[in-house]
Amino acid sequence: MGSKYKTIRIREDLYELIRKYKEKTGASISQVVAKALAFMDLQERKPRVKEDLPLADKYSWYIAKVLMSAGAFKEDPNETNYRYLIDNLDALEERLGIETGFAKEVVNRLAGKKKEHWTVDDKIEFNSAMKSLVLQMLWRLEEDVEKSRRQVTQQ
Template sequence: KTRWKSIKIPEPLYNKIIDIAKTSDRYIYQVIEEAFTFYINQWRRTRRKEGIPRLDKCAWYVYKLAQSIGAFKENPTIENYNKLIKTIDQISERLLVDTSLLRHVLERLHPRKTKKLTTDDKIELNDVAKLVISDIIVKLLFEEEPEEVEI
């Protein structure tokens, strides 16, 4: 048998809970339970991400970039090109690493412009990829993490 308890909450919050319960056709305790479950899941997800070591994060992005470049060099299709661009965008946005030189080289090697990559193309791609990989390593392993700014 369920034992019921009461809690004190501010009236505006109570009114919001009542509104949600009415519009979603749920009991008040169900609204609170769902909100609490959602909060706990978000909190756990955030804690998990904080726990990812910087070395692991670095290794992941270096591996992901190397795999994408390797796939594109092996088979320079539009699909592989787009996957590589997506990876580069993620590195640029998430890690704040400058990928503009790599992007510039890739624009020149777009599958619509070039059907087959030459040895010189591959060498140039390798060289700019190494620069980005170096930047990832420096950014994640040697620079201090930026302090979060409260808004």
């Protein structure tokens, strides 16, 4: 079954723009119109994506910060690295509402052990606790983006 075509009425100046673009690119008139509509659609969606960037930036900052402090603690579980990690966990809880109880429990337990005495299970539990924090932050980011979009559409 072949393509079906319809005739549309457009101003002559607009037709000339389409025709010139068609000649320049070698595309058909239908392709030129489809490309223009796709571009318009992208432009309409772009502001929403742009509005979401500050939220994504905020969450990616906290993800990076907590994972770097977790890595420093795992590499060298001294008092300074312990304090830095706990401070970052507190910030996640206070500023983003992330549940950090399990992570703090694991960190506190491992802080009392020398690194050489950490078992494979200790390391797995530590990594799982950090991964859980990242998942929570990603879910919270998704919720915040949806909330932000609802507020924009209600305005």
